[in-house]
Amino acid sequence: MSTLAPDPAAPERTALDRTVPDRTALATALDRGLADLAGRIGGEILLPGSDAYAATATPWNVTAASAPVAVVAVADAADVAAAIRFADVHDLDVVVQATGHGAVAYSRPSLLVHTGRLDEVTIDPVRRTARVGAGVRWQRVLDAAAQHGLGALAGSAPHVGVVGYLTGGGLSPVARTFGYGSDLVTAFDVVTGDGEPRRVTATQNPALFWALRGGKGALGVVTAVEFALLDVAELFGGCLYFDGTHADRVVSAWKTWSAGLPEQATTSLAVLRLPPSPAVPPPLAGRCTVAVRFAWVGDSADGERIVDPIRGLAPVILGGLGVLPFHALGMIHADPVDPMPVHERAALLRDLPDTAVQTLLRLTGPDSACPQVIVELRLLGGALGREPREPSAVCHRDAAYSLLTIGVAAPPIVEATVGHAAGLMAAMRPWTDGRSAPNFEASADPAVVAGKYDPAVLTRLATLTAGYDPNARIAASHPVRAAAGLLHS
Template sequence: MTTAVDTIEALKARLTGTLAMPGEPLYDELTSGFNVAIRATPAAVVEAADARDVAEAVRFAGATGRAVAVQATGHGLASPLDDAILIHTRRLDECLVHPDGWARVGAGVRWQQVLDKAAPHGLAPLCGAAPSVGVVGYTTGGGLGPVARTFGWASDRVRAFEVVTGDGEHRRVTASTEPDLFWGLRGGKGALGIVTAIEFDLVALPTVYAGALYFAGTDAYQVVHRWREWSTTLPSEATTSLALLQLPPMPGVPEPLAGRFTVAVRFAWTGTAESGAAVLAPMRAAAEPVIDAVQTIPYAAIGMVHADPTDPMPVIEETDLLTSFPAEAVDALLAVAGPDAGSPQVIVELRQLGGALAEPPAQPSALCHRDAAFALTIIGVPVPPIADAVAPHAAAVRSALAPWATGGALPNHSAAAGSERIARSYDRQTIDRLTALAERYDPAHVLRAGQVPLRSPA
């Protein structure tokens, strides 16, 4: 009798890369993600050496009735992936930057690698706030970065994908060769296939006037109200977010912020430093900053704007999109998450959208919610003694801002899995079109694990 192990061993023989089974050190290494509150337990992990390995694993899953999932950095892990085949793409590490303004990278590449290679040419990729995340997962989910109001969504800059669709075929996808897939891969968050390489345009931006102002919690009321008023006046050269922070005393956290409630105003300006300072002046005057870290920096150092953590940790994350952020919303937010509210959250953040983010793309895509005004993100670390309070409090924050919520969520900001995530990430027309494409390109329904499933298991 052929056992499941025997069958997986047959897959192993067809791989150039490595297959890891439970109990093996490589399995434990490859199933570790950024969010240690979720532990992946797939049936096996394929550490793909090339696109052919990805195709072999997808075909194997289709032939044996298993699901497949994909991971490069572990930032997108949202479910345990029980009994699935996990394809790990870290060895797909091609990273080429062309001086004439575009890049080609493999699915295992992180944004900081592209930043460093683009910098000598005065070029910039539209990376995210945390350059340690993977290029592909970020871009297929839309891609909202620190200069997004100037340059728009990262997914709108894509020239081409190389992808293994759910039927096990390796395809090169462009707007002219595979227009339906090109539409769905930009914003569809991996629902139609496993991307092995991506090509995208860069922008000319060697430096940027950017960073963050940090204010004491005692100044939260006037700072948040000022930010609300000020942000409505900003041109598209400015991208900003506001974060209510409670950072723990740990290595890397500056002393004025450690163990204290503070308010961060993140700011990136794509014009001159002089004009940026003039635009930021009302926020600098809102109160005396405990840290003023806004300055001209190399674009390759853009990660300092948000200064996101790089080490794995347990995380509970919630999100919403808002239609507006009026004074009443400021008061509602501070009542539940301000310095006197007893909030257990590490970060409660509002990112201003609009600008180029609201403009229609040159090529239509599956990315929805371009008309939202703000993105709310709530991040808590469920450790004693506050572990049981984090999730209920996040729900309370969302409830307080519910009068201004759209009901939607950005694909990259919604860490949940399953039908609720899909319903919040896309409108009905987009879901229907993505589902029809999935029926065509994934007839065995292998792409049903993790964040991407459009259809329930049969």
């Protein structure tokens, strides 16, 4: 049984009545309902004004912060079901959060289901599978799998949550070799928007199995996921950093070189303007630099030979390439860990001709007034371009590259960041057609969400949300339904 987490601003209670909420806190039906919910779950109700509420309600991207009426720190799937049914009674949206990556600020009154306590990690080394709770981050899975000589298809930032990453497809630093992370998923445990716990596999609730792989959180609250592991203990890779003055040469050469890479190779390129900070290496701080990331699955000598043309493009000011244990996958991108206010825009490119490269360099190169911290291109193709054995809602598999901008969304630079990103995406639109991927540019804007899916997929997702969430309790379903409505308006 749980109690309401104490509010430090409330009058001090005696030892006898500490488990009973203050009468003044029960003045409304919502307060009475929260008190009742607290007594029926194994987790905890966190109220505004407490440190625990602030810690769980604040997402990684702090600009997406919202003010839910309460946080339900759930202990199991039964708690999730109780929270959704409570939200239905009190006309609240259900927002889900574990790490807060990819968070979106919603305007309607909401209840935040925090899944951080769902921390199961079970590795089956014989079947080469993992079962992971919704509160688990990738690095923990990588480390656990490595104890058995196995790898997990994590993304570039292993501090993000496993479930949010996989429900959005999941683009790994070795994605061209193994495909999307969601392609390896074999099962979900989910509580759908009608408050029903369900087991989901290719044969059990197959429509949900299709939708949860790519549909993000629109269908419900995933409490656990199961997926195949990789029979890979190490890889060859790393990152080479060049001074921004060589951007024209490096970006143009990378574009030509990357187009001919075999599937064992995955690569990305980023134009960086990292601010001076204790977390930023001095050679990169306060200047424009270009990073070339590379990962090779296979013999390291072959990887050395494949990447050698890049090494000789210009003097390397930082970084290097070598054999890495697979659990050190995050070292390739070295993404920031600490929460920050960010503005993100993203698109998928069908190709990258010389005119597109010139446009990108004009707006982001060393002679531009680019305010973005990161402007990134990732090579797609390879295994990413093939449909998995069990079809999913992941779309746009024909895309050749992804484009991402990340800038600081705080004064005094926020207006410049937002305006520049919009201008860049408009300039690159001839090669993007407005398409993007679920895990990049989190947004509640139906027009943005519409670009993440083919029309048929979007329509099917919206139809499934209506079936499994008839009262539209799951907040993430709203932009999906609205985006589908745009197709017929």
